[in-house]
Amino acid sequence: MNLRKPRICVLTARGFSHNAFMGGAYEAQDILLDIDDAELVYLKPGRAYQLRQSTHSRLVWHDFTRTLVFANMAFEPVRLTKEYDLLVAYLPCHIDHLLQISSVRRWKDHCQTSICWIDELYASYIPKLKYWLPALKQFDHIVVGYSGTVAALAEAIKRPCHWLPSGVDAIRFSPSPRPPDRVIDVYSMGRSAEGLHRALLELAAKNGIFYLYDTFETSLTNMNDYRQHRDMLANIMKRSRYFLVAPAKAGLPEATGNQIELGYRYYEGSAAGTVMLGQIPYCETFNRMFNWQDAVVEIQADGSDVADVISMLAGQPERLMEISRRNAVEALLRHDWAYRWKKILDIVGIEPAPQLEIRENRLKLLAEQAGNG
Numbered sequence: 001m002n003l004r005k006p007r008i009c010v011l012t013a014r015g016f017s018h019n020a021f022m023g024g025a026y027e028a029q030d031i032l033l034d035i036d037d038a039e040l041v042y043l044k045p046g047r048a049y050q051l052r053q054s055t056h057s058r059l060v061w062h063d064f065t066r067t068l069v070f071a072n073m074a075f076e077p078v079r080l081t082k083e084y085d086l087l088v089a090y091l092p093c094h095i096d097h098l099l100q101i102s103s104v105r106r107w108k109d110h111c112q113t114s115i116c117w118i119d120e121l122y123a124s125y126i127p128k129l130k131y132w133l134p135a136l137k138q139f140d141h142i143v144v145g146y147s148g149t150v151a152a153l154a155e156a157i158k159r160p161c162h163w164l165p166s167g168v169d170a171i172r173f174s175p176s177p178r179p180p181d182r183v184i185d186v187y188s189m190g191r192s193a194e195g196l197h198r199a200l201l202e203l204a205a206k207n208g209i210f211y212l213y214d215t216f217e218t219s220l221t222n223m224n225d226y227r228q229h230r231d232m233l234a235n236i237m238k239r240s241r242y243f244l245v246a247p248a249k250a251g252l253p254e255a256t257g258n259q260i261e262l263g264y265r266y267y268e269g270s271a272a273g274t275v276m277l278g279q280i281p282y283c284e285t286f287n288r289m290f291n292w293q294d295a296v297v298e299i300q301a302d303g304s305d306v307a308d309v310i311s312m313l314a315g316q317p318e319r320l321m322e323i324s325r326r327n328a329v330e331a332l333l334r335h336d337w338a339y340r341w342k343k344i345l346d347i348v349g350i351e352p353a354p355q356l357e358i359r360e361n362r363l364k365l366l367a368e369q370a371g372n373g
Helices: 020-035 048-060 095-103 125-130 131-138 148-158 194-207 228-239 264-271 284-289 306-314 317-334 339-350 352-373
Strands: 008-012 039-042 084-091 113-118 142-145 161-163 184-188 211-213 240-245 275-278
Touching: 008 020, 020 084, 020 228, 048 095, 048 184, 048 306, 084 339, 095 113, 095 240, 095 352, 125 148, 125 194, 131 148, 142 148, 142 306, 148 194, 148 284, 184 194, 184 228, 194 211, 194 306, 194 339, 228 240, 228 264, 228 306, 240 264, 264 306, 275 306, 306 317, 317 352, 339 352
Parallel strands: 008 039, 008 084, 084 113, 113 142, 142 161, 184 211, 184 240, 240 275
Antiparallel strands: none
16 A cells, blocks of 8 residues: 655546546556556536536637636536645546636645646647637646647647657556457457448458447447446457557548547557557657557558458468567557656656556566567
8 A cells, every 4th residue: 555645636537527538548547546656636527517517618619808718617626635746637638628627726836836638639729729728828838649739739828848649558458468369350449431341341241250340439438437448448459350540530631630640549459469450640659659560551541452451461470470469569668658657757857756667667577478479
């Protein structure tokens, strides 16, 4: 049991926000609790939360005074009772999550420094956020998951902005030390391109492959237990030979402004040792974080060549094993959430706690086992 005084507080919505897309964020928070002296600050919705939250959000979009973003209309007030070196607000994607922060009263009086981590934000979207951006200016540092957004956001808010890619619990997703049989031939999670999906359905009907895919919009589905959800997802992926990947919001240029980035799937797919089939996102994040051979085996987005590529790979079992092994090893050495939190600490000038080294050593040991498997 850790009896050391917490030095980091992390705002969390896990008590009331259960959408599946939040699972990765809660997983990241769990890793921080494991590697540092941190504690969670639970945000609590107030009466008529849903109505008040949506009303508040609509008002902010038209608030020329730029003050409503600091109001608290939907949450119970939270008061910090301890002193912290760092406050972390991690917003996976929705900008209206900024409205949660104002429920924590006078947090600056209790936190020496602060950081807001926004995983998904496109540069083309920033001009539309003029009434939301003042809420970001209250933080000492802003971290964004999309490298193409950093310069535009820094210019807009005149605050230090840093690029930090997403991550994964690489230990949870790793097939080592006891790799299971890959009984699922192809796994597609979430939204998939219509042509590719149709081609894989035909391949399943013709050749009898096990093609696993979602039949509903999973990201908005509520999780009963986020840890069980992440365990289930990891176990499915560790048993999948091929995993479909595509750039974030592929096929939706109106949402991305043609900015190419990558999302969670690449980190999860590599950590599970899958052979990732799809499109390479030609952007700084991919070039730096997935710069090894066959990190992604490219196929046409319309699925016109997927049957040929799978047939070709099936005839190269040694290559398949090497791709799987390399992906799993690289994820253990590069993409665990521990490495992202270490970077956060470096940005704000805080030395890592001893627990971080323990996890890093465990990741290295698993990587050695995966490399020899």
